[in-house]
Amino acid sequence: MLSQKARYALHAAIHLARAEEEDRAVTAAAIAAAEGIPAKYLEQILADLKRRGVVQGRRGPSGGYRLARAASDISFAEILRSVDGPLALAPCVSVTAPGRCPDCKSVEHCEIRPILEAVRHTTALLLEGMSLAEAAGGRQISFAAPPRETPEN
Structure with missing residues (x-):
């Protein structure tokens, strides 16, 4: 099962992918408010992502978080492995x-x-x-699961 931490990390990373399109850094407080993530918990998640080289953080008036690489180069798998x-x-x-x-x-x-x-x-x-770029752009994945066999009566 996907952990709450992983869901929050994905939402935060997709938020940063959208900000990348506008070439701007985003504060943790802004991400927390926009995504409904507890701010203190988000700080821990962002620290994990920063340690793994997924995001960059900068302090100061023009500070905030950005993706460390292009959103098209960061997969969901990388985010999940970074936190879980x-x-x-x-x-x-x-x-x-x-x-x-x-x-x-x-x-x-x-x-x-x-x-x-x-x-x-x-x-x-x-x-x-x-x-992240695909998710931020709204790409959907669809597939048909194989039909389940049902016991005959």
């Missing part, structure tokens, strides 16, 4: 922080690993494929 860590549901399928599940008997013979790997791969494809 790996996209994978389990460490055994993580690309950025691989590891063994605590109760794992055998990675090679795990029955659930193949589906978790497919979920991680599909999730990463979608999140890597959506940039």
Whole structure:
């Protein structure tokens, strides 16, 4: 499940992507007010994004936050990894922080690993494929989920 912190980070980053179009910095207070994010919490999120090189911050009268790179070069996946860590549901399928599940008997013979790997791969494809610029411009992703099989009566 997407954390509240991740949702706030995405909203703040999209807000900055829109400000990029006008070539202006935005204060944390302005983002918080516009997006309905608690200001103190937003400051922590922006600090995480700054540490990861996603945003830049400048103090002073003309200060505020900007994206560190073009919005078209920053994906949803990068934002999520910056605040929540790996996209994978389990460490055994993580690309950025691989590891063994605590109760794992055998990675090679795990029955659930193949589906978790497919979920991680599909999730990463979608999140890597959506940039802040596209989201700020209103791009929508639509896809048809495969029909669920229903048991016959």
